[in-house]
Amino acid sequence: MSKIPDAAVVNAALPSGRPDEEHLLEAHGHKDKMGSKIGMWLFLLTELLLFGGMFLIYGIYRYMNNEDFHTAGQGMNTIIGALNTVILLTSSLTVAMSITALQKGNKKLSLTLLGFTIFFAVWFLVNKYFEWSHEIRSGIYPKSPELLNRSQGEILFFGLYYVMTGIHGLHVIIGIVVLSFMVSFIARDRVTSTDYSKLENAGLYWHLVDIIWIFLFPLFYLLR
Amino acid sequence: MADHAIHGNYVDFYDEQGPHKGVLAWILSTDHKRIGLMYLIALTTFFCIGATIGVLMRLEMLTQGRTIMGPQTYNSLFTLHGLIMIFLFVIPGIPAVFGNFFLPIMLGAKDVAFPRLNLLSWYFYIGGGIFAILSLFLAGGPIDTGWTFYVPYSLRTGTDVSWMILAAFILGFSSILTGLNFITTIHRMRAPGMGWFRMPLFAWSIYATAWIQLIATPIVGITLALVAIERLFGVGLFDPALGGDPILYQHMFWIYSHPAVYIMILPAMGVVSEIIPTFAHRTIFGYKAIAVSSLAIAFVGYFVWGHHMFSSGMSDTARWIFSLFTFLVAIPSAVKVFNWTATLYKGSIDLKAPLLFVLAFIFVFSIGGLTGLILGALATDIHLTDTYFVVAHFHFVVFGGTGFIFFAALHYWFPKMFGKLYNDRVAKVAISIIVLGFMMLYFTFFILGYEGMPRRYYDYLPQYHGLHVFATVGSWVMITGFIVMFANLFYAFKKGPRAGMNPWGGMTLEWTVPSPPPQENFEEIPVITHGPYDYHAQEEAKEKQEEFNHSAEDEK
Numbered sequence: 001m002s003k004i005p006d007a008a009v010v011n012a013a014l015p016s017g018r019p020d021e022e023h024l025l026e027a028h029g030h031k032d033k034m035g036s037k038i039g040m041w042l043f044l045l046t047e048l049l050l051f052g053g054m055f056l057i058y059g060i061y062r063y064m065n066n067e068d069f070h071t072a073g074q075g076m077n078t079i080i081g082a083l084n085t086v087i088l089l090t091s092s093l094t095v096a097m098s099i100t101a102l103q104k105g106n107k108k109l110s111l112t113l114l115g116f117t118i119f120f121a122v123w124f125l126v127n128k129y130f131e132w133s134h135e136i137r138s139g140i141y142p143k144s145p146e147l148l149n150r151s152q153g154e155i156l157f158f159g160l161y162y163v164m165t166g167i168h169g170l171h172v173i174i175g176i177v178v179l180s181f182m183v184s185f186i187a188r189d190r191v192t193s194t195d196y197s198k199l200e201n202a203g204l205y206w207h208l209v210d211i212i213w214i215f216l217f218p219l220f221y222l223l224r
Numbered sequence: 225m226a227d228h229a230i231h232g233n234y235v236d237f238y239d240e241q242g243p244h245k246g247v248l249a250w251i252l253s254t255d256h257k258r259i260g261l262m263y264l265i266a267l268t269t270f271f272c273i274g275a276t277i278g279v280l281m282r283l284e285m286l287t288q289g290r291t292i293m294g295p296q297t298y299n300s301l302f303t304l305h306g307l308i309m310i311f312l313f314v315i316p317g318i319p320a321v322f323g324n325f326f327l328p329i330m331l332g333a334k335d336v337a338f339p340r341l342n343l344l345s346w347y348f349y350i351g352g353g354i355f356a357i358l359s360l361f362l363a364g365g366p367i368d369t370g371w372t373f374y375v376p377y378s379l380r381t382g383t384d385v386s387w388m389i390l391a392a393f394i395l396g397f398s399s400i401l402t403g404l405n406f407i408t409t410i411h412r413m414r415a416p417g418m419g420w421f422r423m424p425l426f427a428w429s430i431y432a433t434a435w436i437q438l439i440a441t442p443i444v445g446i447t448l449a450l451v452a453i454e455r456l457f458g459v460g461l462f463d464p465a466l467g468g469d470p471i472l473y474q475h476m477f478w479i480y481s482h483p484a485v486y487i488m489i490l491p492a493m494g495v496v497s498e499i500i501p502t503f504a505h506r507t508i509f510g511y512k513a514i515a516v517s518s519l520a521i522a523f524v525g526y527f528v529w530g531h532h533m534f535s536s537g538m539s540d541t542a543r544w545i546f547s548l549f550t551f552l553v554a555i556p557s558a559v560k561v562f563n564w565t566a567t568l569y570k571g572s573i574d575l576k577a578p579l580l581f582v583l584a585f586i587f588v589f590s591i592g593g594l595t596g597l598i599l600g601a602l603a604t605d606i607h608l609t610d611t612y613f614v615v616a617h618f619h620f621v622v623f624g625g626t627g628f629i630f631f632a633a634l635h636y637w638f639p640k641m642f643g644k645l646y647n648d649r650v651a652k653v654a655i656s657i658i659v660l661g662f663m664m665l666y667f668t669f670f671i672l673g674y675e676g677m678p679r680r681y682y683d684y685l686p687q688y689h690g691l692h693v694f695a696t697v698g699s700w701v702m703i704t705g706f707i708v709m710f711a712n713l714f715y716a717f718k719k720g721p722r723a724g725m726n727p728w729g730g731m732t733l734e735w736t737v738p739s740p741p742p743q744e745n746f747e748e749i750p751v752i753t754h755g756p757y758d759y760h761a762q763e764e765a766k767e768k769q770e771e772f773n774h775s776a777e778d779e780k
Contacts, residue, residue: 035337035412042404042438049442053476057450057461060472143458152467155460163453163461 033197040201044208047171051212054164058219061156068153073224075140080131081221084124085213091120092210095179095203105193107186114183117206121176128169132162161220168212175209178202236643240743254339257741259346260325261641264634266350267321270312275703277305282665282699285692288683295682299368300383302680304360306371307388311395312353314626315484316402318491319437320349322633323406323430325641329734330424332415332752334744337408341401348398352391359387370680372481375462375473378451389452396445399487403437406430415733417752424732424756425514429494432518436483436490436525444480447473471537478529486525488622490518492629493560496582499636500564501757502730503579504571508757510563517556524553531600535609543602550600557593561586576728577651581632584659585625592620595670610680613673619666628658631709638713639723643740646716654712657705664698731757 062069098113139146140158147155182202185191191199237257244252250262281301284291293301324342328335336342360366364384369377378385410431414423450461451473460466462473501508508514530538530546538546564586573579595617598604608614639645672691677684684692726735737745754761 032337032412035408038411039338039341039404039408042407043400046400046404046438046442049439050446053443053446054450057472057476060469061467064469065467142460152460156467159454159460159466163450163459 036197036201040204044204047208048212051164051167051215054160054167055215055219058160058164061153061160062223065151065153065156068151069157070224071151072154072157073220076221077131077134078221080127081217084127085217087120087124087127088210088213091117091124092207094120095206099196099199099203102186102191102193102196102199107193110199111183111186114179114186118176118179118183121172121179125169125172128165164216165220168209168216171209171212175206178205234738234742236738236740237743238740252343254335254343255743256324256328256335256339256342257641259342260321260323262346263316263320263324263349266353267313267316270308270353274305274308274313275706277301277308279699279703281305282696284682285684286696288686288689296368298682299680300366303367303370307356307367307392310371310484311392312349312356314488314622314630315395315399316349317488317626317630318495318633319402319406319430319433319487320345321630322426322495322637323402323491326637326734327406327409327427327430328413329737329741329745330427330732331410331413332418332733332746332750333409333413334746334749336405337412338405342405345398345401345405348394348401352393352395352398355387355391355394359384359391362387372477373448373451374477375451375468375470376464379455379463386452386455389448392448393445393452396441396448399437400441400445403434403441406434407438410434415750415752421512421515422752422755423515425497425508425511425518426491426494426732428515429490429497429518432522433487433490436487436522440480440483440487440526444477444484447476447480471533474533474536475529478532482529482532483522483525485622486521488626490521492585492626493518495629495633495636496564496585497560498730498732499578499582499632500567501759502636502728503574503576503582504568505574505729505759506567506571506757507755507759508563509566509569510559511755511757513559514563517559520556521553524549524556528553531605534602534605547600547602551597554593554597561590574728577646577648577655578632578636578728580652580655581628581635584655585628585632588620588624588628588659588662591667592617592624596621608673610678611673612669612677612679615679616666616669616673619669623666624662634713636728637734638716639727640734640739640741642717642720643723644716644720645723645727646712646720650712651709654705654709657708658702659705661698661700661702661705665695665702666698668695668698731759 094113094116098110098117101107101113102110135141135158141147142159142162147158179202182191182199185198237255242249242253250258253259280292281298284293284298284301324336362384364382367381367383367385367388369381369383369385373385373389410423410427453459454461454463454468460468462468462470464470497508497514527549528546530542531550534543534546564582595613599608599614599617635646635651668691672688672695673679675688675691677688677691723739725738727739728735733750734741736750
């Protein structure tokens with residue numbers, strides 16, 4: 001395979017003794033920023049496809065039950081939906097600013113901005129909690145007698161609503177955990193102004209959570 | 225290669241002293257070679273479980289009516305056979321074991337791009353396997369839906385569907401992370417000078433596979449998760465009573481599960497492309513065509529899922545489009561087969577066990593591929609849908625394809641992985657018995673199916689009796705072959721003679737490192753100056769080296 005004749009490769013491949021520890025450390029400690037970014041983008045692609053599957057199901061059921069989806073959409077609280085959209089968009093801004101702050105060496109500002117991001121994320125979930133509990137109180141939840149009395153399209157609409165916003169909510173929670181780890185990493189200088197690819201990747205994940213919501217919001221709250 | 229003497233001058237990865245000892249040195253290791261071997265142990269175990277279940281099913285079909293089990297047990301067994309073989313053996317299969325062990329070495333790298341993530345994938349795999357086994361002993365009893373989890377039955381049955389789905393979901397995650405890791409590894413870790421078209425073909429096939437793993441798996445993951453959510457919370461998603469559409473479920477399922485058969489077969493084709501040049505001692509014919517046809521199969525494979533549903537309710541337009549695309553897959557597949565046979569032509573063939581396996585594969589896989597066209601044609605498919613013909617086709621391509629090549633790869637790389645040589649003659653005898661049993665068992669299925677024997681049935685009409693007996697005897701023959709094969713390898717592992725660095729005269733990078741390889745594979749990262757199967761260049765280099773040695777001697 002190599003142009004070097006066999007014997008030469010053999011000699012090169014044979015260490016004279018055990019590789020010393022430094023050598024090992026260097027190999028394992030070596031960081032490939034580009035590599036970790038490629039890995040992160042590939043992971044985001046799978047997340048998009050995961051939600052893509054659900055968007056596909058939504059699209060087909062909406063096509064099959066257009067009237068019912070229209071009726072069901074009337075009951076959604078657009079104000080909370082819009083508020084949550086603003087909250088998530090702002091949190092995406094703060095996480096991006098946090099990365100820039102760290103790149104410029106301002107550790108304190110970076111931590112503050114991350115704190116804001118987590119605060120927004122929690123706020124989003126609190127709103128979601130009130131929204132869901134309002135619907136559950138009015139008798140709309142899976143298997144409820146109230147919902148089973150409605151048309152099949154409406155059952156599907158609310159089924160998809162709970163599942164899609166629920167799985168998105170799960171991603172928000174995962175995002176909070178990831179961002180909290182970043183706070184601790186920055187505080188303990190494991191993520192620094194020269195080695196920030198972990199924070200960048202966490203930021204990318206948070207933008208994904210945001211962008212999925214950007215599509216969920218019109219599908220459930222605005223399309224009527 | 226007289227390198228027996230060299231052994232001892234280096235520390236191989238088995239003897240390397242890490243921070244942990246005993247079992248921990250394995251299950252906490254991020255070394256791609258150890259992870260590959262851990263996959264090998266787990267996969268072989270699951271293969272043996274799945275094969276045992278298969279033999280039991282054949283035993284049940286020996287006579288009409290009840291032979292050794294009741295109908296409910298039979299339903300559970302064919303479901304488990306499918307789930308274990310597909311999700312725990314063939315899908316992880318070659319990439320998880322041989323991809324992990326050899327991809328980095330073949331690229332001239334010290335490890336994969338994300339070693340810790342690699343270990344995590346293994347844990348997900350084991351976790352999924354444990355959940356799958358656990359689901360058998362829970363309240364509902366073993367799952368009986370068939371491996372496809374078709375709704376509405378999977379929503380209504382009292383058996384433990386949700387646990388098995390959770391297992392499949394976790395296994396999918398493992399598959400995704402492995403794919404992600406391999407793509408990044410191939411993009412970032414190739415040795416200097418190794419351009420895309422200087423990569424070994426095995427790496428190409430792993431690359432194409434990894435993309436399918438990445439793009440298709442999330443869809444089935446979410447679809448199965450939705451079935452579990454629907455079962456647990458009663459959310460209306462696929463249940464027709466709540467407005468859902470079972471056909472939509474089938475589409476969502478096959479959007480993944482058809483590309484998944486290319487996850488199974490592409491790495492096998494990559495292994496074949498390695499074995500053939502090595503044992504023909506000849507450069508592979510049509511390197512680029514083989515490399516690109518892997519990608520073509522992966523791409524076209526996305527647009528054929530509907531051929532699993534020709535009889536489930538679809539418009540005629542959709543059916544003929546899916547049928548057309550199905551036929552198109554045959555083109556890149558045939559390109560590979562022709563290139564392999566062209567490589568053998570005028571080669572100096574050394575018929576060792578791995579090559580014998582490959583030849584058996586080409587024969588069996590061609591039958592499987594061509595009968596696939598019969599099923600892909602609309603008119604004939606209507607007659608053959610849900611018969612033993614489909615079962616036969618599937619086992620010819622998946623077992624005769626991926627299964628055979630998994631074991632071919634094991635025989636090809638065994639000396640490198642364990643540093644031992646096995647008895648070639650015994651291996652060949654084992655292969656012959658396996659192929660004989662295989663043909664008795666599965667070719668009979670073609671005839672049974674053509675005559676109308678439906679699949680997944682616990683009982684059958686008297687006219688099928690003779691053929692069922694013949695097939696069952698075939699299953700015993702095949703199992704005997706596998707026992708001989710495993711015994712031979714186990715003996716070699718324990719007492720086999722030391723393998724040299726390059727027992728077959730292979731040209732790819734893994735044959736330039738000692739067997740078994742040292743911890744970091746290469747002392748110095750190699751520099752690549754030409755393609756992977758350049759036997760011509762090797763000859764020249766050898767001559768030059770000899771000339772150099774002569775002149776050195778003369779000077780003395």
